[in-house]
Amino acid sequence: MNAIELRNVTKTYPLFKVDNVSLDVKKGYITGLIGPNGAGKSTLIKMITGLIQPDKGSLKTLGSEMPNQEVDIKQRLGIVSDECFYYEHLTIREMTQMIAPFYTKWDNKAFNDYLDQFELSPKKKIQDLSKGMKIKYSLAVALSHEADLLIMDEPTSGLDPVFRRELLDLLADMIQDETRSIIFSTHITTDLERIADYITFIHQGKLVFNEAKDDVLERYTIVKGDMGLLDSDIRKHFIGIRETAVGFEALSDHKAEAERLFGRLALLQRPTLEDLIYFTAKGGRKYA
Numbered sequence: 001m002n003a004i005e006l007r008n009v010t011k012t013y014p015l016f017k018v019d020n021v022s023l024d025v026k027k028g029y030i031t032g033l034i035g036p037n038g039a040g041k042s043t044l045i046k047m048i049t050g051l052i053q054p055d056k057g058s059l060k061t062l063g064s065e066m067p068n069q070e071v072d073i074k075q076r077l078g079i080v081s082d083e084c085f086y087y088e089h090l091t092i093r094e095m096t097q098m099i100a101p102f103y104t105k106w107d108n109k110a111f112n113d114y115l116d117q118f119e120l121s122p123k124k125k126i127q128d129l130s131k132g133m134k135i136k137y138s139l140a141v142a143l144s145h146e147a148d149l150l151i152m153d154e155p156t157s158g159l160d161p162v163f164r165r166e167l168l169d170l171l172a173d174m175i176q177d178e179t180r181s182i183i184f185s186t187h188i189t190t191d192l193e194r195i196a197d198y199i200t201f202i203h204q205g206k207l208v209f210n211e212a213k214d215d216v217l218e219r220y221t222i223v224k225g226d227m228g229l230l231d232s233d234i235r236k237h238f239i240g241i242r243e244t245a246v247g248f249e250a251l252s253d254h255k256a257e258a259e260r261l262f263g264r265l266a267l268l269q270r271p272t273l274e275d276l277i278y279f280t281a282k283g284g285r286k287y288a
């Protein structure tokens with residue numbers, strides 16, 4: 001069962017396009033959306049939430065074609081972004097009184113508990129909230145109406161390390177019963193290493209992969225060795241290479257092949273998600 005389905009989704013801007021992306025986001029899991037600046041993550045998220053429309057292809061969120069004007073589907077989404085639209089001159093309490101009636105499953109007690117937990121005063125004006133506080137406020141709203149799908153665009157980037165950890169625990173708890181799903185984009189890839197089940201990697205508007213995190217980190221490998229190993233044939237095996245005065249460091253998406261090629265001549269290491277982004281961006285390989 002999928003929480004989100006994209007089929008050949010294309011969105012063209014004058015200088016950029018999300019290009020023919022097809023992927024499924026599995027229900028009951030946490031999916032992390034990664035990619036360098038300008039890769040198309042927010043554009044993809046806006047299409048998933050129905051804020052913008054693809055030019056081509058189709059997109060289903062919780063089984064409904066998007067964009068969808070039905071209130072029912074919007075009720076089931078919890079959206080967290082620092083671009084969330086709020087009236088700046090209102091206090092948290094006033095703003096929430098406007099938002100809450102929209103949700104049939106609004107739980108005021110849960111909301112007030114989250115405000116306490118997140119140390120947010122309901123008397124504070126939206127315009128006086130810091131970036132992190134805005135994220136916390138939109139998170140409190142998203143968590144207080146029993147959303148089936150939490151969609152978050154860089155939710156952790158403005159948060160301090162203590163609250164970030166607490167948020168990750170909260171997200172991990174949320175999906176325990178396997179009925180809810182979470183997708184979030186972030187540049188803090190260690191957060192995803194901690195809690196994501198699946199990783200969706202976008203580069204220059206194209207899908208690089210959408211796979212279980214553990215499979216990805218098993219399939220790719222970092223190879224470290226002396227420059228003498230790097231001839232033009234060997235270079236072709238790598239996605240990206242970093243050369244230094246003492247040797248090279250490179251990423252391969254075929255660990256078994258790298259083991260066969262290098263044996264004990266080079267050091268093979270498990271990559272981090274950050275390595276995948278770094279070497280993919282550096283290598284310039286084109287994705288179909």
Ligand SMILES: Nc1ncnc2c1ncn2[C@@H]1O[C@H](COP(=O)(O)OP(=O)(O)OP(=O)(O)O)[C@@H](O)[C@H]1O
Pocket residue numbers: 013014015016035036037038039040041042043044
């Ligand atoms: N409304 C728009 N009109 C024209 N171009 C746009 C529009 N929205 C986004 N873009 C372009 O689309 C590209 C992808 O932007 P997007 O915000 O989706 O990237 P991102 O992966 O979220 O980046 P970041 O990690 O920096 O937040 C960028 O080149 C951006 O300038």
